[in-house]
Amino acid sequence: xxxxxxxxxxxxxxxxxxxxxxxxxxxxxxxxxxxxxxxxxxxxxxxxxxxxxxxxxxxxxxxxxxxxxxxxxxxxxxxxxxxxxxxxxxxxxxxxxxxxxxxxxxxxxxxxx
Amino acid sequence: xxxxxxxxxxxxxxxxxxxxxxxxxxxxxxxxxxxxxxxxxxxxxxxxxxxxxxxxxxxxxxxxxxxxxxxxxxxxxxxxxxxxxxxxxxxxxxxxxxxxxxxxxxxxxxxxxxxx
Numbered sequence: 001x002x003x004x005x006x007x008x009x010x011x012x013x014x015x016x017x018x019x020x021x022x023x024x025x026x027x028x029x030x031x032x033x034x035x036x037x038x039x040x041x042x043x044x045x046x047x048x049x050x051x052x053x054x055x056x057x058x059x060x061x062x063x064x065x066x067x068x069x070x071x072x073x074x075x076x077x078x079x080x081x082x083x084x085x086x087x088x089x090x091x092x093x094x095x096x097x098x099x100x101x102x103x104x105x106x107x108x109x110x111x112x113x
Numbered sequence: 114x115x116x117x118x119x120x121x122x123x124x125x126x127x128x129x130x131x132x133x134x135x136x137x138x139x140x141x142x143x144x145x146x147x148x149x150x151x152x153x154x155x156x157x158x159x160x161x162x163x164x165x166x167x168x169x170x171x172x173x174x175x176x177x178x179x180x181x182x183x184x185x186x187x188x189x190x191x192x193x194x195x196x197x198x199x200x201x202x203x204x205x206x207x208x209x210x211x212x213x214x215x216x217x218x219x220x221x222x223x224x225x226x227x228x229x
Contacts, residue, residue, distance in 0.1 A: 008153075032215045043203055043220040044156070060186050086156075093214065098144040098163035099207070100171075105155035 001026055004087050006104035014112050017078050021107045023071040023088030030090040031099070033064055035073050038085045038106065047073075047086070078111045085109070119204050119221035126194040126228045134189040134224050136204030141206045145187035146218065147179060149200040156179075156203065162187055194228045201225050205215050 006023045013019045029088075034048035048055065048061055050062040050071055061074040088104040117138045126132055138145065143164045148156040159173030162181040178190045178200060187206075191198060205218040 034135065034217055041225075044218075044222050045220070046217045047219065049215055089218075091214065092164070096163070096170075098161070099214060099216075100158065100161070101146070101205075101207075103148075103156040 002104075003027060003102045003103040004088055004090055006086075006107045008041075008105060008107060010108040010110055012110045013078055013113055015078060016081060017111075018074065018076050019078055019109060020075075021073045021086055021088075021109075023073075023104055025069050025071070025088075025090045027090070027092060027102075028066075028069065029092050030069075030102075032091045033062075033071050034060060034089040035060075035071075035089075036087040036089055036103075038087055040084075044087055044103075075109075078109075080113060081109050083104055083109055083111045117204055117219050117221035119202075119224055121223045121224060122222065124227070126191075128225065128228060130193060130194050130228075131190065131193075132194065133193050134184070134202055134204070134226075136188065136221055137186045138204075138206040138219070140206060140219065141183065141184070141209050142206035142219070143184075144206060145181065146205045146207075147177075147189045148203045148205065149173065149198075149229070150165075150203060151200050155221075159189065159202075165183055191226075194226075196228045199226060199228045 035047040036044040038044045085106040091099040146161045147159040160179040202224045204221040
């Protein structure tokens with residue numbers, strides 16, 4: 001079983017739609033959670049961190065359920081520019097003083113005009 | 114404000130050739146990482162360096178070596194390239210000395226390597 005699992009998609013949605021991505025992680029020792037965005041042939045870039053109480057950044061809302069080991073990302077009012085691959089990432093502490101980051105394989109989103 | 118800089122951007126090698134991928138960061142980060150990304154596999158950790166002077170194996174270290182030259186620089190070496198090492202390689206860093214566990218990774222632009 002993969003440590004971080006995502007639906008690969010693709011999700012094809014019309015402009016203005018709301019779309020939700022889900023992610024599950026297997027290691028309960030995971031400490032922090034992130035969503036990254038990756039455009040074709042580019043490096044991953046941080047979209048947002050995910051906090052236990054849930055958090056919002058404009059049209060993007062992230063939720064974390066530690067009991068179910070589940071993370072979600074909701075995009076409202078989709079724009080053409082949101083087309084990208086969205087990567088779910090968790091990190092875990094590695095003694096004596098750093099963190100290991102584990103990536104899901106990503107969910108592809110295509111927003112259609 | 115360069116962030117994480119990787120060189121080269123593209124490279125073609127023949128099987129058996131060697132090369133070094135360079136990575137430098139100017140954010141005073143303690144930890145640095147090398148990942149490879151292949152279609153359908155996601156990003157997989159090759160090696161990491163928790164701090165200057167230390168390096169450790171990640172998920173897929175075979176065929177690679179690393180050097181943490183100083184706090185800024187972390188290089189990845191392929192001693193004898195194989196076609197299975199054709200991939201996109203990303204260097205990343207995180208964590209100033211004051212960083213929390215919620216500190217994200219910052220990535221370089223990547224190196225596209227083809228081994229024929």
